[in-house]
Amino acid sequence: MAKDVRLLLSRAFRTATRYFQDRAAELDLSVVQAQALLMVTASPGINVGGLAAALSKDQASTSIIVDRLMTLGLLRRETDPADRRRAQLYLTEQAHPIVEELESARDDINRLVYDALGNDRSETLQALLKSFLDAVEGRELEAVAEEA
Amino acid sequence: MPQDLRLLLSRAARSATLYFKDRAAEQDLSVVQAQALIEIDQEPGISLGGLAASLSKDLASTSILIDRMTTLGLVRRDTDPRDRRRNQLYVTQQAQPTVSHLKDAREDINHLVLDLLGAQQATHLATLLSNFLDALATSEAVAAKSN
Numbered sequence: 001m002a003k004d005v006r007l008l009l010s011r012a013f014r015t016a017t018r019y020f021q022d023r024a025a026e027l028d029l030s031v032v033q034a035q036a037l038l039m040v041t042a043s044p045g046i047n048v049g050g051l052a053a054a055l056s057k058d059q060a061s062t063s064i065i066v067d068r069l070m071t072l073g074l075l076r077r078e079t080d081p082a083d084r085r086r087a088q089l090y091l092t093e094q095a096h097p098i099v100e101e102l103e104s105a106r107d108d109i110n111r112l113v114y115d116a117l118g119n120d121r122s123e124t125l126q127a128l129l130k131s132f133l134d135a136v137e138g139r140e141l142e143a144v145a146e147e148a
Numbered sequence: 149m150p151q152d153l154r155l156l157l158s159r160a161a162r163s164a165t166l167y168f169k170d171r172a173a174e175q176d177l178s179v180v181q182a183q184a185l186i187e188i189d190q191e192p193g194i195s196l197g198g199l200a201a202s203l204s205k206d207l208a209s210t211s212i213l214i215d216r217m218t219t220l221g222l223v224r225r226d227t228d229p230r231d232r233r234r235n236q237l238y239v240t241q242q243a244q245p246t247v248s249h250l251k252d253a254r255e256d257i258n259h260l261v262l263d264l265l266g267a268q269q270a271t272h273l274a275t276l277l278s279n280f281l282d283a284l285a286t287s288e289a290v291a292a293k294s295n
Contacts, residue, residue, distance in 0.1 A: 006164035008277035011204065011281055012161075013158050013161040015280075016153065020154055057241065109152075116279070116287070121279070124272065125155065125276040128276065130156065131264075131265060131269065136264065
């Protein structure tokens with residue numbers, strides 16, 4: 001395999017992100033803020049730690065993102081009834097139309113890939129990316145188990 | 149179409165880059181500096197603009213990057229003999245062992261993908277990613293022409 005897979009992945013990601021960034025900017029949001037809103041939409045009640053893991057960010061920077069989104073009136077925190085030290089994150093009413101726009105941007109990017117590759121090859125690309133991520137995760141878990 | 153392909157690409161790119169980052173750090177380089185060296189090695193005499201395009205960076209930050217690498221003795225700038233306003237970039241002799249280490253790292257990542265997915269699927273993944281990038285480049289070129 002002569003190709004540089006890391007570079008291909010990185011270029012494909014950057015290309016897709018360029019489109020998402022433009023759409024997020026139209027809503028006055030950064031890519032990470034937009035992604036955080038989509039994550040909270042997908043997992044209402046997620047805590048800051050969970051959101052940090054989903055965004056692949058550390059907890060301190062995720063807290064700053066959450067604070068900013070709360071100041072913008074797009075997120076609210078509620079105390080977790082099961083553990084009062086933990087906060088749960090939810091979208092505000094005001095965030096719903098914005099999230100709809102972001103979901104439509106996400107779908108447009110999916111469509112861009114479908115238009116570029118056709119249905120079958122897009123599905124295959126998606127399946128291969130998932131297999132790769134599952135395998136990486138499996139290998140990381142194995143490494144942790146070996147160290148323990 | 150509930151999947152977020154951009155997010156899948158982001159996670160996969162990050163996983164692969166994590167390995168490359170460690171190997172670049174062993175050479176005291178950032179990922180972008182390491183990538184710049186590989187690009188210049190692949191295309192000796194590349195211009196600053198050409199390098200900026202292949203790194204998906206703007207000209208100003210690429211220029212700062214090259215200044216730093218020139219100071220480190222890894223890259224040299226020569227004046228383009230056909231257009232004296234343009235510079236051509238080359239990897240220095242001193243940088244050759246570093247470049248060779250980075251090429252090994254790139255191969256190791258390719259092998260990792262091969263190990264994880266198997267040869268057929270790994271090649272398929274690389275081909276689909278190339279096809280996607282080519283198709284987008286073509287449609288952007290068509291759009292630019294019609295504008």
